[in-house]
Amino acid sequence: xxxxxxxxxxxxxxxxxxxxxxxxxxxxxxxxxxxxxxxxxxxxxxxxxxxxxxxxxxxxxxxxxxxxxxxxxxxxxxxxxxxxxxxxxxxxxxxxxxxxxxxxxxxxxxxxxxxxxxxxxxxxxxxxxxxxxxxxxxxxxxxxxxxxxxxxxxxxxxxxxxxxxxxxxxxxxxxxxxxxxxxxxxxxxxxxxxxxxxxxxxxxxxxxxxxxxxxxxxxxxxxxxxxxxxxxxxxxxxxxxxxxxxxxxxxxxxxxxxxxxxxxxxxxxxxxxxxxxxxxxxxxxxxxxxxxxxxxxxxxxxxxxxxxxxxxxxxxxxxxxxxxxxxxxxxxxxxxxxxxxxxxxxxxxxxxxxxxxxxxxxxxxxxxxxxxxxxxxxxxxxxxxxxxxxxxxxxxxxxxxxxxxxxxxxxxxxxxxxxxxxxxxxxxxxxxxxxxxxxxxxxxxxxxxxxxxxxxxxxxxxxxxxxxxxxxxxxxxxxxxxxxxxxxxxxxxxxxxxxxxxxxxxxxxxxxxxxxxxxxxxxxxxxxxxxxxxxxxxxxxxxxxxxxxxxxxxxxxxxxxxxxxxxxxxxxxxxxxxxxxxxxxxxxxxxxxxxxxxxxxxxxxxxxxxxxxxxxxxxxxxxxxxxxxxxxxxxxxxxxxxxxxxxxxxxxxxxxxxxxxxxxxxxxxxxxxxxxxxxx
Numbered sequence: 001x002x003x004x005x006x007x008x009x010x011x012x013x014x015x016x017x018x019x020x021x022x023x024x025x026x027x028x029x030x031x032x033x034x035x036x037x038x039x040x041x042x043x044x045x046x047x048x049x050x051x052x053x054x055x056x057x058x059x060x061x062x063x064x065x066x067x068x069x070x071x072x073x074x075x076x077x078x079x080x081x082x083x084x085x086x087x088x089x090x091x092x093x094x095x096x097x098x099x100x101x102x103x104x105x106x107x108x109x110x111x112x113x114x115x116x117x118x119x120x121x122x123x124x125x126x127x128x129x130x131x132x133x134x135x136x137x138x139x140x141x142x143x144x145x146x147x148x149x150x151x152x153x154x155x156x157x158x159x160x161x162x163x164x165x166x167x168x169x170x171x172x173x174x175x176x177x178x179x180x181x182x183x184x185x186x187x188x189x190x191x192x193x194x195x196x197x198x199x200x201x202x203x204x205x206x207x208x209x210x211x212x213x214x215x216x217x218x219x220x221x222x223x224x225x226x227x228x229x230x231x232x233x234x235x236x237x238x239x240x241x242x243x244x245x246x247x248x249x250x251x252x253x254x255x256x257x258x259x260x261x262x263x264x265x266x267x268x269x270x271x272x273x274x275x276x277x278x279x280x281x282x283x284x285x286x287x288x289x290x291x292x293x294x295x296x297x298x299x300x301x302x303x304x305x306x307x308x309x310x311x312x313x314x315x316x317x318x319x320x321x322x323x324x325x326x327x328x329x330x331x332x333x334x335x336x337x338x339x340x341x342x343x344x345x346x347x348x349x350x351x352x353x354x355x356x357x358x359x360x361x362x363x364x365x366x367x368x369x370x371x372x373x374x375x376x377x378x379x380x381x382x383x384x385x386x387x388x389x390x391x392x393x394x395x396x397x398x399x400x401x402x403x404x405x406x407x408x409x410x411x412x413x414x415x416x417x418x419x420x421x422x423x424x425x426x427x428x429x430x431x432x433x434x435x436x437x438x439x440x441x442x443x444x445x446x447x448x449x450x451x452x453x454x455x456x457x458x459x460x461x462x463x464x465x466x467x468x469x470x471x472x473x474x475x476x477x478x479x480x481x482x483x484x485x486x487x488x489x490x491x492x493x494x495x496x497x498x499x500x501x502x503x504x505x506x507x508x509x510x511x512x513x514x515x516x517x518x519x520x521x522x523x524x525x526x527x528x529x530x531x532x533x534x535x536x537x538x539x540x541x542x543x544x545x546x547x548x549x550x551x552x553x554x555x556x557x558x559x560x561x562x563x564x565x566x567x568x569x570x571x572x573x574x575x576x577x578x579x580x581x582x583x584x585x586x587x588x589x590x591x592x593x594x595x596x597x598x599x600x601x602x603x604x605x606x607x608x609x610x611x612x613x614x615x616x617x618x619x620x621x622x623x624x625x626x627x628x629x630x631x632x633x634x635x636x637x638x639x640x641x642x643x644x645x646x647x648x649x650x651x652x653x654x655x656x657x658x659x660x661x662x663x664x665x666x667x668x669x670x671x672x673x674x675x676x677x678x679x680x
Contacts, residue, residue, distance in 0.1 A: 150631035151178035203598035237640035249282035304606035335359035347382035363615035433489030
């Protein structure tokens with residue numbers, strides 16, 4: 001930065017009165033450097049004894065005379081005085097407004113940090129690139145979307161002050177403009193979602209979920225699911241609906257109809273999976289009556305298997321929940337203290353009680369509850385040792401008595417299979433067939449517990465409640481619709497579904513539905529077993545493969561239909577990727593594969609299983625609960641759409657965030673280069 005007689009202190013013209021600490025930011029300028037020394041300048045040497053400065057030298061050093069010769073101006077703050085003002089007043093100005101500079105000597109007699117030394121040689125300034133502050137605002141919008149923060153976040157004055165600190169010329173948009181931009185982005189992106197759904201050639205299924213915000217506003221999310229031509233699962237959030245008072249089944253039904261019409265998918269929707277609430281069930285029943293009346297095709301509604309299983313597990317934990325709460329207190333204390341957690345790890349090594357990764361899962365959902373049982377059963381000695389060592393911090397109340405430990409061991413052994421099932425639901429695609437397979441196994445385990453002579457009475461009572469919820473779920477899902485969905489899972493077919501669902505009547509109805517809706521008339525000729533592209537490629541289809549495909553076609557032509565041929569083969573192994581299996585076998589079952597694309601998209605759960613069983617659901621609940629009404633729909637929809645790969649748009653114009661980030665990176669690099677150059 002260039003400093004001269006006229007501009008040395010202009011930066012501080014409009015500055016507020018400075019404290020001693022503030023003055024450390026102002027350069028300590030020697031009069032000899034700017035040509036304003038006293039007449040004895042040449043006689044002062046390094047070893048000369050300092051002499052007391054006169055007021056004349058004080059005002060000459062810290063005040064400059066205006067060009068008109070009628071006033072003097074403070075070089076620090078720009079305060080002007082008449083030329084006739086006594087030097088004593090100028091000294092008092094320094095004392096009151098700039099303490100430290102009124103003392104004799106050239107240095108500031110204060111405890112403030114050392115002032116910045118000014119380099120007398122002029123240096124070339126590096127000009128920062130011109131920044132379009134609209135780019136900054138669009139980057140902030142991206143931040144709000146990814147962090148799920150409402151636009152009101154940017155109205156916080158200290159956030160704006162932080163930007164001003166970096167660049168005083170930065171202008172953030174007012175809060176209302178951010179909200180208007182979000183609304184327009186929402187409308188633009190929704191048009192893209194609508195257009196993408198028009199291209200879907202198969203049936204679709206929807207799921208609904210409900211929650212209440214801190215403003216006591218009742219919301220419903222509606223998500224669409226389907227399987228594309230490449231046999232990949234696809235889903236897109238359709239809307240976040242505000243359900244008006246009294247938030248009953250009628251209001252939910254009308255909101256669902258509105259969403260289906262908005263996206264023009266009434267004729268495509270095959271099923272709706274709800275959250276098990278009575279209001280949602282009644283709304284889905286009304287929707288079924290409406291769609292059946294329009295004769296747009298079959299429609300079914302299902303309860304969420306994950307929520308049902310979670311309620312069943314809660315019954316199993318009922319007796320041990322007070323003990324689990326006690327264990328969770330210990331785990332939370334251990335997670336928050338590195339000292340306690342290190343001792344716990346050391347004790348587990350000494351007692352050979354396995355390896356544990358801190359922090360432990362302490363969520364109140366099933367994953368966290370099972371972790372509490374796990375730590376008692378596998379690291380009970382280490383837990384007791386830590387509690388005794390830190391008795392003052394952890395309190396002896398956290399120690400479990402023998403009866404409590406025994407109850408934990410019994411419940412842990414009983415629910416271990418439930419935990420494995422939830423892991424399978426989280427890690428695999430929970431098709432209707434796979435869920436029915438697991439729920440049938442759960443029914444058998446519950447029945448075994450109730451009939452066992454070794455089960456304590458309190459566990460049998462819990463199993464009785466678990467059995468009621470299992471029967472309720474089975475009664476809702478055991479129908480021809482779920483039968484067709486289950487047998488189209490090549491891992492399940494007719495062999496692994498519950499006996500109550502597997503009947504000749506259901507099989508005949510499934511065959512009738514297949515022949516009526518997926519008959520030969522609806523499909524092009526399949527004389528060739530391979531695609532046109534494969535024919536063009538020539539060598540890509542081997543001679544042996546051609547013979548094999550001809551034999552498959554002959555086999556299919558002699559069968560009653562594709563469904564019979566498909567069911568005559570044994571089920572695929574459980575680890576099989578269902579969609580990959582159908583992708584490979586589409587040429588064998590061209591008509592049945594189309595039916596499979598429709599029915600396998602039916603969701604067994606209304607939300608992703610990890611949102612029910614794991615701590616991820618806690619984060620979503622917090623986010624939804626704290627979202628203000630004026631931002632909920634637009635922000636959550638935009639966030640979901642961008643995660644799904646839909647480009648962020650404003651008035652049909654795509655916002656190119658890659659280019660914006662390149663500009664931001666270039667500006668940062670130039671700024672760093674300029675700073676480095678100045679340092680040299």
